[in-house]
Amino acid sequence: MVAQRGRHNGAAAHKRTRSPGVPDADNAPTAELPAVAENGSDQQVRARSIPEAAVARLAVYLRVLSAMAEQGATTVSSEELSNSAGVNSAKLRKDLSYLGSYGTRGVGYEVQVLVGQIERTLGLTRQHRVAVVGIGNLGHALANYGGFPGRGFPVEALFDIDPDLIGVPVGGVPVSHLDDIRQVCAERQISIGVIATPPAAAQTVCDRLVAGGVQCILNFAPVVLQVPEHVEVRKVDLAVELQILSFHVARRADAEAAEGPVSGNGAVMRS
Amino acid sequence: MVAQRGRHNGAAAHKRTRSPGVPDADNAPTAELPAVAENGSDQQVRARSIPEAAVARLAVYLRVLSAMAEQGATTVSSEELSNSAGVNSAKLRKDLSYLGSYGTRGVGYEVQVLVGQIERTLGLTRQHRVAVVGIGNLGHALANYGGFPGRGFPVEALFDIDPDLIGVPVGGVPVSHLDDIRQVCAERQISIGVIATPPAAAQTVCDRLVAGGVQCILNFAPVVLQVPEHVEVRKVDLAVELQILSFHVARRADAEAAEGPVSGNGAVMRS
DNA sequence: GCCGCTTTGTGCCTGCGTTCACAAATGAAC
DNA sequence: GTTCATTTGTGAACGCAGGCACAAAGCGGC
Numbered sequence: 001m002v003a004q005r006g007r008h009n010g011a012a013a014h015k016r017t018r019s020p021g022v023p024d025a026d027n028a029p030t031a032e033l034p035a036v037a038e039n040g041s042d043q044q045v046r047a048r049s050i051p052e053a054a055v056a057r058l059a060v061y062l063r064v065l066s067a068m069a070e071q072g073a074t075t076v077s078s079e080e081l082s083n084s085a086g087v088n089s090a091k092l093r094k095d096l097s098y099l100g101s102y103g104t105r106g107v108g109y110e111v112q113v114l115v116g117q118i119e120r121t122l123g124l125t126r127q128h129r130v131a132v133v134g135i136g137n138l139g140h141a142l143a144n145y146g147g148f149p150g151r152g153f154p155v156e157a158l159f160d161i162d163p164d165l166i167g168v169p170v171g172g173v174p175v176s177h178l179d180d181i182r183q184v185c186a187e188r189q190i191s192i193g194v195i196a197t198p199p200a201a202a203q204t205v206c207d208r209l210v211a212g213g214v215q216c217i218l219n220f221a222p223v224v225l226q227v228p229e230h231v232e233v234r235k236v237d238l239a240v241e242l243q244i245l246s247f248h249v250a251r252r253a254d255a256e257a258a259e260g261p262v263s264g265n266g267a268v269m270r271s
Numbered sequence: 272m273v274a275q276r277g278r279h280n281g282a283a284a285h286k287r288t289r290s291p292g293v294p295d296a297d298n299a300p301t302a303e304l305p306a307v308a309e310n311g312s313d314q315q316v317r318a319r320s321i322p323e324a325a326v327a328r329l330a331v332y333l334r335v336l337s338a339m340a341e342q343g344a345t346t347v348s349s350e351e352l353s354n355s356a357g358v359n360s361a362k363l364r365k366d367l368s369y370l371g372s373y374g375t376r377g378v379g380y381e382v383q384v385l386v387g388q389i390e391r392t393l394g395l396t397r398q399h400r401v402a403v404v405g406i407g408n409l410g411h412a413l414a415n416y417g418g419f420p421g422r423g424f425p426v427e428a429l430f431d432i433d434p435d436l437i438g439v440p441v442g443g444v445p446v447s448h449l450d451d452i453r454q455v456c457a458e459r460q461i462s463i464g465v466i467a468t469p470p471a472a473a474q475t476v477c478d479r480l481v482a483g484g485v486q487c488i489l490n491f492a493p494v495v496l497q498v499p500e501h502v503e504v505r506k507v508d509l510a511v512e513l514q515i516l517s518f519h520v521a522r523r524a525d526a527e528a529a530e531g532p533v534s535g536n537g538a539v540m541r542s
Numbered sequence: 543g544c545c546g547c548t549t550t551g552t553g554c555c556t557g558c559g560t561t562c563a564c565a566a567a568t569g570a571a572c
Numbered sequence: 573g574t575t576c577a578t579t580t581g582t583g584a585a586c587g588c589a590g591g592c593a594c595a596a597a598g599c600g601g602c
Contacts, residue, residue: 051559052515059514063493077579086495090561090582097581105567105580122514123521130513137415141408145509153513192516215523216516222334224357232519234512238416241505242401242424243330243393244323245463245487248503250394252486322589348549361552361591368551376550376597 054095055122060085061092062118069111077108124152131157131190131214133205134197135165135175138220142194143171156188161201181205185212194218195225321369326393328366331356333389340382348379395423402428402461402485404476405468406436406446409491413465414442427459432472452476456483465489466496 050058064084068076078096082089096103099117103109119125130153132142143158158170161178168175176184178201185193185208193209195202195217202221209217216232219225222240225233321329335355339347349367353360367374370388374380390396401424403413414429429441432449439446447455449472456464456479464480466473466488473492480488487503490496493511496504 050518053559055515055518056511059508059511060495062514063510064495079579084495088561090563091559093579093581094560101581103580104569106569106578108579121518121521123517123524124514126517126521128513128517128520137412138409141412142509144408152517191520192513215520218512218516224331224335224355230523232516234516236507236509236512237330238413238507239334240327240330241489241507242399242463243333243395244326245489245503245505246394246397246399246423247321247326247392249399249462249486250392250397252501253394324589349551350549359591361593362589364549364551365590372551374550375599377548377599379549 050098050121054098057085057087057091057095058099058118058122061095062115062122062124065111065115065118069115073111075108075110076114078103081109126152128153128192129156129188129190130154130192130194131159131181131185131188131209132194132196133159133178133181133209134195134201134221135160135162135170136196136198139194139196140170142196143173145171153192157184157190159184159205178205178208181208182212185209185214190214192216192218194220196220199223321392325366325369328356328358328362329370329389329393332363332366333386333393333395336382336386336389340386344382346379346381347385349374352380397423399424399463400427400459400461401425401463401465402430402452402456402459402480403465403467404430404449404452404480405466405472405492406431406433406441407467407469410465410467411441413467414444416442424463428455428461430455430476449476449479452479453483456480456485461485463487463489465491467491470494 061081064081065076068081068084078089078093082092085092093103096109096114099121102113102117132139132155135143135158139158139160143155145155155171155173158173158175159178159181160166160175165175166177184190190209190212191214193206193214193216195205195209197205199221202219202223203225206217206219206225206227210227210231215230217225217227217234219233219235220238222237225235227233332352335352336347339352339355349360349364353363356363364374367380367385370385370392373384373388403410403426406414406429410429410431414426416426426442426444429444429446430449430452431437431446436446437448455461461480461483462485464477464485464487466476466480468476470492473490473494474496477488477490477496477498481498481502486501488496488498488505490504490506491508493508496506498504
């Protein structure tokens with residue numbers, strides 16, 4: 001291998017497609033499914049695996065498909081669906097192929113079938129009880145989000161440390177004390193914990209959630225959480241998002257300044 | 272450069288480190304800077320292009336470094352910093368190398384220098400005025416976030432369609448009407464728009480923000496926005512995040528069921 | 543001043559995700 | 573039944589990003 005990588009045609013042409021914003025996933029540890037491969041132990045299995053990035057997109061497809069179903073559509077082509085979801089159609093087909101072969105060549109996909117398969121794959125056929133910790137501005141908003149967007153994520157527990165809040169119902173669920181996280185989560189079989197506390201409290205809260213049997217954590221606090229191997233963490237960081245945008249503003253401004261202040265044009269014009 | 276790199280292979284080892292949750296970025300279009308290599312107007316831009324994923328991590332490093340600086344640290348090693356940020360030390364060094372060479376071999380990095388360089392690169396030396404559209408639960412929370420986490424992102428405008436809200440100050444800024452987005456944004460030189468409206472309104476709001484000169488959009492509404500080439504969009508989608516977590520719960524449950532019901536309990540529990 | 547220790551900066555390799563392009567499959571037309 | 577138009581499913585290529593391991597570069601001790 002190696003050796004001269006001859007030029008393949010194209011040189012690509014840089015599509016510059018504006019990636020419209022699939023939230024994307026982590027660096028894709030490629031989450032695997034079952035396993036089967038009779039291997040021995042914990043060493044990650046081969047088996048079929050769905051890249052995390054694809055999982056994120058599946059969720060988007062699901063939303064688009066649900067909307068289409070409501071409008072009475074019964075079938076869609078990959079072209080159609082990929083346009084609505086803002087991705088390339090080949091990527092979409094590959095993503096769907098992770099679910100199995102549910103399309104009909106020459107025709108497209110049946111909307112209902114696809115919805116069902118995606119829901120099954122994403123585990124949306126079960127309920128996932130959610131706890132929100134930290135009933136400040138954000139936590140309040142999350143608790144009121146109304147059973148959480150879409151189906152299947154009922155908020156079953158709220159926690160805060162403020163004595164004035166304890167017992168007060170928010171969005172129909174009374175607030176419990178931070179100290180009771182472990183017990184309450186275990187009792188109510190919480191599977192997803194949402195951390196909306198100040199950064200200083202986040203790690204402690206996280207530890208308690210884990211102790212209470214929570215398997216997945218959605219973290220809004222700007223800290224890097226330490227968790228045991230078997231717990232899944234996703235992070236939503238407002239400051240980071242803004243700073244990334246800031247970077248793009250700056251980049252663009254620099255580019256403009258370099259390439260010709262004002263529309264005057266003037267020189268340089270590199271590249 | 273140079274000769275014979277013997278076999279440093281090692282070739283494997285697969286650490287399988289649990290990526291703890293850098294929010295990560297999109298599929299990294301690797302934003303590039305112009306160039307202007309020579310002609311050092313000042314000490315500016317390195318011309319190099321920084322992968323978007325690296326930009327996201329730089330923001331995390333910045334936070335960690337700020338915390339360290341507050342505690343009086345003056346230097347850090349890549350090992351130290353990478354631990355706190357939850358990444359591999361080699362990756363960290365590579366990320367920092369995009370900024371230029373600001374470390375001292377055998378010693379480490381000067382905290383203050385690093386903070387300064389990251390801030391400069393991320394464009395945090397300028398102010399980025401923010402507008403929040405949709406003052407519901409979430410928008411309210413965002414508006415109250417107190418000038419937004421960290422420095423440099425003052426909320427300068429709020430918008431909603433509810434007549435009862437117009438004129439009411441939230442977090443110190445009075446709410447304007449949706450119809451005035453274009454004008455107000457232009458007047459106040461808003462550079463970042465945050466969309467926290469119901470999905471149905473999001474595209475219209477987005478169009479108005481763009482018309483008002485907004486260059487970057489942070490979208491909390493669960494829709495794929497269509498924007499012109501020059502506008503940058505980042506999406507935060509709660510439903511998607513939850514569904515990804517749901518997927519992991521399901522995956523784990525399946526794996527467990529398949530691989531052998533751990534610790535006694537033989538029921539398979541096929542849903 | 544030399545040596546050895548520490549830590550950075552980076553070339554190289556590997557693997558993953560995206561994309562292209564095409565064969566296979568299907569339905570419709572005749 | 574055969575042919576044609578469509579659209580899926582996927583093998584292969586490509587490029588980026590992550591990670592390892594090492595050379596280069598300072599610092600401190602002797």
